[in-house]
Amino acid sequence: MPIQCSKCTEQRAVLKRPKTGQSLCKECFFIVFEEEIHHTIVSAQLFKPGETVAIGASGGKDSTVLAHVMKVLNERYKYGLNLMLLSVDEGITGYRDDSLETVKRNQEQYDLPLKIVSYEELYGWTMDAIVKQALDRGAKLLNVDKICTGHNADDLAETVLMNVLRGDIARLRRCTSISTSSGGEDVLPRCKPLKYAYEKEIVLYAYFKKLDYFSTECIYSPNAYRGHARAFLKDLESVRPSAIMAVLHSGENLSIKESVKMPVQGTCGRCGYISSQALCKACVLLEGLNRGLPKLGIGKHHRLHEKLLSQQPLSNAEERKLKAVDF
Amino acid sequence: LAAAALWDVLGILLGGAELLFDGVKEHHVTLPSQSEPWNMKQLLVWIGQNLLKERPELFVQGDDVRPGILVLINDADWELMGQLDYELQDKDNVVFISTLHGG
Amino acid sequence: MCQVDEEYNGLLESPVASSATKKCNKCKETTAALVLKPGESLCRGCFKEHFVHKFRAMLGKNRIIFPGEKVLLAVSGGSSSCAMLNQVQEGLGQNAHKKLRFKPGIVYIDEGCLLGQSTEKRQKTMAQINSLFKMTGFPHHIIPLEMVLNLPPSVLEPVHLATDDPAGSYKEAVDHFMQSSPVHSVDPRVDRSELSALTDATNPQLIAEAQTQTLQELFSRVKTLTAKEDLLHTLRRHLLVSTARTEGYSKLMLGENCTRLAVKLLANIALGRGAQLAVDTAFCDPRYGDIVAVKPMRDYTAKEISLYNYMWNVPYVFIPSLETKTADKSSIQRLTESFVVKLQVDFPSTVSTIYRTGEKLQTASVTEDIERAPLKCLFCMCTLDTALGETSAFQATLISEQLSNVGTTPMQASLRPDTQTKCGAPCDQQDGEEHCQAQAVCCSHKGGDSMNLESLLCYSCQQTVKDMTSVEFLPQYIMSEAQRRNRRSQIRHEISEFLLTEDGDSPSIKADS
Numbered sequence: 001m002p003i004q005c006s007k008c009t010e011q012r013a014v015l016k017r018p019k020t021g022q023s024l025c026k027e028c029f030f031i032v033f034e035e036e037i038h039h040t041i042v043s044a045q046l047f048k049p050g051e052t053v054a055i056g057a058s059g060g061k062d063s064t065v066l067a068h069v070m071k072v073l074n075e076r077y078k079y080g081l082n083l084m085l086l087s088v089d090e091g092i093t094g095y096r097d098d099s100l101e102t103v104k105r106n107q108e109q110y111d112l113p114l115k116i117v118s119y120e121e122l123y124g125w126t127m128d129a130i131v132k133q134a135l136d137r138g139a140k141l142l143n144v145d146k147i148c149t150g151h152n153a154d155d156l157a158e159t160v161l162m163n164v165l166r167g168d169i170a171r172l173r174r175c176t177s178i179s180t181s182s183g184g185e186d187v188l189p190r191c192k193p194l195k196y197a198y199e200k201e202i203v204l205y206a207y208f209k210k211l212d213y214f215s216t217e218c219i220y221s222p223n224a225y226r227g228h229a230r231a232f233l234k235d236l237e238s239v240r241p242s243a244i245m246a247v248l249h250s251g252e253n254l255s256i257k258e259s260v261k262m263p264v265q266g267t268c269g270r271c272g273y274i275s276s277q278a279l280c281k282a283c284v285l286l287e288g289l290n291r292g293l294p295k296l297g298i299g300k301h302h303r304l305h306e307k308l309l310s311q312q313p314l315s316n317a318e319e320r321k322l323k324a325v326d327f
Numbered sequence: 328l329a330a331a332a333l334w335d336v337l338g339i340l341l342g343g344a345e346l347l348f349d350g351v352k353e354h355h356v357t358l359p360s361q362s363e364p365w366n367m368k369q370l371l372v373w374i375g376q377n378l379l380k381e382r383p384e385l386f387v388q389g390d391d392v393r394p395g396i397l398v399l400i401n402d403a404d405w406e407l408m409g410q411l412d413y414e415l416q417d418k419d420n421v422v423f424i425s426t427l428h429g430g
Numbered sequence: 431m432c433q434v435d436e437e438y439n440g441l442l443e444s445p446v447a448s449s450a451t452k453k454c455n456k457c458k459e460t461t462a463a464l465v466l467k468p469g470e471s472l473c474r475g476c477f478k479e480h481f482v483h484k485f486r487a488m489l490g491k492n493r494i495i496f497p498g499e500k501v502l503l504a505v506s507g508g509s510s511s512c513a514m515l516n517q518v519q520e521g522l523g524q525n526a527h528k529k530l531r532f533k534p535g536i537v538y539i540d541e542g543c544l545l546g547q548s549t550e551k552r553q554k555t556m557a558q559i560n561s562l563f564k565m566t567g568f569p570h571h572i573i574p575l576e577m578v579l580n581l582p583p584s585v586l587e588p589v590h591l592a593t594d595d596p597a598g599s600y601k602e603a604v605d606h607f608m609q610s611s612p613v614h615s616v617d618p619r620v621d622r623s624e625l626s627a628l629t630d631a632t633n634p635q636l637i638a639e640a641q642t643q644t645l646q647e648l649f650s651r652v653k654t655l656t657a658k659e660d661l662l663h664t665l666r667r668h669l670l671v672s673t674a675r676t677e678g679y680s681k682l683m684l685g686e687n688c689t690r691l692a693v694k695l696l697a698n699i700a701l702g703r704g705a706q707l708a709v710d711t712a713f714c715d716p717r718y719g720d721i722v723a724v725k726p727m728r729d730y731t732a733k734e735i736s737l738y739n740y741m742w743n744v745p746y747v748f749i750p751s752l753e754t755k756t757a758d759k760s761s762i763q764r765l766t767e768s769f770v771v772k773l774q775v776d777f778p779s780t781v782s783t784i785y786r787t788g789e790k791l792q793t794a795s796v797t798e799d800i801e802r803a804p805l806k807c808l809f810c811m812c813t814l815d816t817a818l819g820e821t822s823a824f825q826a827t828l829i830s831e832q833l834s835n836v837g838t839t840p841m842q843a844s845l846r847p848d849t850q851t852k853c854g855a856p857c858d859q860q861d862g863e864e865h866c867q868a869q870a871v872c873c874s875h876k877g878g879d880s881m882n883l884e885s886l887l888c889y890s891c892q893q894t895v896k897d898m899t900s901v902e903f904l905p906q907y908i909m910s911e912a913q914r915r916n917r918r919s920q921i922r923h924e925i926s927e928f929l930l931t932e933d934g935d936s937p938s939i940k941a942d943s
Contacts, residue, residue: 003407007834015404019827022834023407032833039829043820061342061426153823154426164699165773167783169790178821196826203342203397203426204404215343215425225777232769234394236700239759240656242893243700248823249889250704253815255792 007032014208018198018241026208033205037193038073044178046191049080051145054188056135057085057114059102062150064213065202066194070148071110085114086147088134102214109212115142139188151192154199154233157244160251162229169256176251198244200237270309278305334358334365337420338374344396344425349380358415367398368411370421386423397424456480464737468778474741481730481738485517486528488726492713495681495724497531502679503568504670505536507559511685512746513735514727518683519566532681536563536570537673539666543575543642544649544658545750558747565745571673576641578669583911585672586808588719648903655761657897659752660701660890664809665905674721682723689732689770691725692784697766702890705815708791717811731781807888808912815888824889886915 002012003023011025024032040046047053055070057063067085074081087103100116107114117138139147156176163172174180179191194202206213236243268280279287287308307314338354345352358365358373365373368390375387386393391411398405399422400413415421454462454473462471472480489495503518505511521530538559542552556572563570652658674682686694691711698707709715715723727735739746753761758768774780805814818824883901884892895901 002403007836009836012403013407014399014402016406017830017834020831020834022831024834028834032830035833036826036830040821040826043825160699161696164696164784164787165780167787167790169787172787196823196830199395199426200397203424204399207341207399207422207424208402215341228769228773231394232765235759235765235769236762238394239762239765240654240893242827242896243762245823245827246702246890246893247700249702249815250699250707252818252822253705254707255705257790257792 015201015204018200018237019196019245021241029201030205030209033197033201034069034072034076037069037197038077040178040196041073041079041193044191046148046179046193047079047081047146050082052082052084052143054084054086054115054135054139054142054144054147055112056147056149057087057103057106058150059087059099059106059214060150061203061206061213061215062152062155062194062199064102064106064150064211065206066148066150067106067110067112068209068211069205070193071112083112084142084144085110085112086135086139086142086144087114087116088138099214102212105212117141136187144188147188147190148193149190150194152194152197152199152202153244153248154237156192156195156251157247158226158229158233160247161233162226165225165229172251172254173256176248196245196248278309284308334360334415334417334419336365336370336415337418338378339420339422340424341422342397342425344386344423347381347383347386348378354378364414366411366415367400367405367413367421370415371411392423395426397426398422399424463741466734477738478742481734482517482520484729485514485726486521486530488713488729489530490528492724494714494722495532499532499681500677500679501532501534501681501683502670502674502677503534503536503683504685505538505559505563506685507538507562507747507749508685509739509744509746510687510690510727510730510732510735512562512744513730513739514683514685515566516739516742516744517726534568534683535677535679536566536568537670538563538570538572539669540572540574541662541666541751543645544662544752545754546646555747555749562745562747571677573669573673574637575665575669576637576645578665579641579644579905581668581672581905581907583907583914585668585675585907586811586911588717588806588811589675589721590719644903648905651900651903652894652898654897655752655756656701656763657894659761659763660894661809662752664891664894667810668907671718671721671723680721682721684723684725685727686725687727687730687732687735688785689774689781691728691788692781693763693767693770695784695788696770697763698890700762700766702893703812703888706810706812706888706890707788709812711785711788711791717806805886807891808883808886808908808915809891809894810888812888816885816892882916883912885919886912 005011005013005025005028006022007024007028011027013023014026015029016023053070055063055067057067067083070081070083073079074083085103085107087100103114103116106112115138117134135147159175160172163169163175178195179189181189205211233244233247236247240246268278268283270279270283277284284305291314304314304318335355335357338356340348340352340354348354356378358370371387371390371392375383379386384393386396388394392398398410400408401420402422405413453471454460454476455469455471456476457473460473460475463474464477465471466477466480495501503511503515505515515536518530518534520526521528522534523529538556540552540556540559542555547555552574556574560570560572563572649658649661652661670682674680695707695711698704698710703710709717711725711728713725713728715725717723738744753764756764759765770780770784806812807814816824884895887895
């Protein structure tokens with residue numbers, strides 16, 4: 001016997017909601033899913049009327065659903081937002097080519113302006129690790145007020161677990177916040193309207209709405225530890241589906257001893273971009289290329305930052321470590 | 328107890344799950360006849376033996392679907408239909424969507 | 431979302447092959463008998479010294495247990511709590527260096543009724559425990575879990591003690607103790623007369639079968655092992671605290687080790703106990719007021735304890751629990767345990783890293799002013815963590831529940847969730863607590879029971895109740911206290927209606943404007 005929708009009590013339910021255990025039909029699911037995101041946006045005061053908001057678009061399920069729902073809600077509730085898609089061309093063949101094609105289709109489907117920022121355009125070189133920075137700088141060029149990203153409840157819960165496993169108390173404290181305010185001249189405020197949306201529902205929303213999204217194995221395999229955290233979270237969800245919200249609730253309510261030292265977030269000594277080190281990742285990478293030391297941008301070499309900033313030469317031993325390996 | 332009937336099942340793999348099946352998204356399969364109706368548990372075993380091309384641990388775990396892979400039977404969440412115990416009907420449409428990669 | 435671009439690389443240790451050193455790292459003379467951690471090998475003698483020192487140092491450093499104080503050791507019969515018992519025995523011994531000076535007693539709670547054990551089986555286990563305890567000469571209490579049904583509602587109210595500077599009073603107590611009593615007069619056996627009376631009173635034969643049935647009925651109403659374990663943990667704690675109180679103990683000593691606490695910390699995060707992590711894992715747990723729970727074994731790993739028990743023939747017994755022989759995915763607690771244990775194999779620093787995360791978390795301060803003290807959870811007695819703003823996982827779940835129910839149209843529930851449509855009563859923005867309680871009323875109807883239990887519970891204990899088909903078999907002391915609190919909050923709510931104030935307006939997007 002088919003299970004009835006708990007909301008309209010008429011239609012056949014098509015999904016069991018992991019957050020609450022209730023069952024919904026397709027139409028009620030669409031309404032409820034959108035309303036919840038609307039509630040998140042309103043209650044957390046994520047936007048102000050008249051703002052230009054860039055939706056970080058990768059062509060994947062989360063950003064595709066985000067773009068769709070933002071467009072729907074902006075019209076339904078007259079947010080008065082000026083929405084656009086912003087994508088970064090990382091110059092990596094394969095993965096990003098297809099995903100960019102998806103974003104380009106999304107642009108037509110949702111009738112939203114699209115800007116693709118390429119690394120070539122920004123810096124003249126390519127590297128995946130600085131997508132975030134590229135988004136910020138790209139957005140800045142376009143006079144964007146805010147960036148919203150597709151991070152969902154599962155992503156945030158995974159990050160909470162990850163930071164507990166790594167003992168990273170500084171990240172643990174801020175990883176559940178729904179928005180970050182501007183962190184300096186070059187850094188735009190960011191927010192996560194899908195924070196309380198389960199991955200399962202995002203995927204089903206995209207599937208039932210027949211949204212066009214791109215999925216593939218990310219070519220950068222996540223490090224073993226994050227993979228473990230993800231698998232653990234998915235197992236938790238299968239034991240008790242509400243556990244993902246429980247992890248988020250835990251993350252939101254941790255109280256950290258005041259005596260625990262927190263690293264101060266500073267800015268890059270060269271370009272002024274937000275950075276926890278003396279030089280930001282992009283500048284280190286660039287410096288490495290200029291000095292003919294390609295490995296400078298890989299791994300941790302904060303000790304050398306002061307030298308780089310003051311244009312001092314590196315010692316022979318230091319240089320040897322950072323040169324390209326000859327095979 | 329008519330045991331002669333064959334079960335025609337349409338399996339669809341999405342969200343990256345198809346990569347474990349040579350990139351093929353749609354699989355029309357006819358399950359061999361058996362005295363009892365096929366259930367999802369048996370279907371998973373059959374898929375593992377007949378369709379899965381690589382890294383089975385990314386699709387099945389124990390006798391269940393790997394956590395993070397959504398299953399829809401005739402476009403409804405299988406959690407509403409008894410999951411592994413669901414008895415397949417002829418012409419059923421089973422969709423597997425991986426939620427595990429790509430954001 | 432792909433999050434690999436975050437910098438999470440190269441920070442984690444991989445297992446290091448242990449270099450098998452022949453000599454003990456400490457005395458450099460004797461052959462090492464075990465590897466404590468990579469690069470730290472000890473001989474038997476030095477290991478024992480290290481183990482014993484750690485126990486006394488933990489108690490000495492924290493200065494919480496006063497000389498002459500009565501301390502109740504909760505012993506489950508397992509390796510960790512038996513090692514704790516052994517350390518207390520050793521520490522009280524005549525030749526002990528840095529002698530312990532408190533008066534110990536032991537308590538064992540028999541949970542055989544939940545495992546469907548026969549009376550004979552349970553008596554056999556209790557006899558085994560009894561002989562183990564007898565050897566120590568300490569007063570001991572062997573109590574069947576059924577006794578929890580006889581607890582008074584007062585057990586759920588923390589008893590507030592007038593405290594002055596704890597450090598100062600510790601010193602005073604030590605001085606007083608040194609003057610008034612020569613050391614040898616602390617005889618742990620003085621309480622022997624009390625002992626026989628107690629053991630008789632709790633003789634399993636005297637437990638009415640009806641009580642066993644009531645407890646079994648209660649647990650049969652709990653749908654998941656996750657919730658069963660959580661409820662059992664709660665009831666066991668109530669029984670321990672109450673036993674300590676009635677028997678005149680002022681401290682409760684728990685045997686949880688480092689590995690156990692790391693698992694508990696991670697499991698508690700998954701259970702929604704983030705706000706309570708520190709109380710649950712710190713050395714000192716003050717939530718019950720007069721009875722302070724301490725965890726002297728928290729610096730030992732499970733491996734260390736097993737090795738010690740094995741090498742020094744510390745007796746312990748294997749007592750099956752709810753989790754015994756269950757699959758990895760049978761409960762959140764069980765899943766977390768197997769996850770941590772497996773990860774520890776690949777990353778040997780897992781347990782210590784999680785444990786250290788716990789060290790950096792804060793214990794909620796104990797407010798002395800009872801009138802202004804924050805509300806406590808009816809079950810776990812931690813500060814309620816449900817008085818939260820609109821943007822929180824807790825509220826988001828409530829919104830989801832309401833929106834997925836019959837009759838809520840999107841416009842009604844959309845923008846002003848604090849208006850009449852939801853609670854049926856005007857909500858006072860100034861009073862977040864009452865506001866949230868009133869909301870919880872609307873979504874917690876359990877089997878037509880008019881009792882509003884969920885609003886009295888913390889987030890996690892609410893989840894446990896959600897996993898129950900009925901709360902009718904909860905022990906009477908819980909139900910009575912719940913009724914009392916509900917009456918009190920009803921009165922408070924009525925009063926607050928006279929004190930309504932206008933709430934400030936927010937400047938951001940409002941959909942229906």
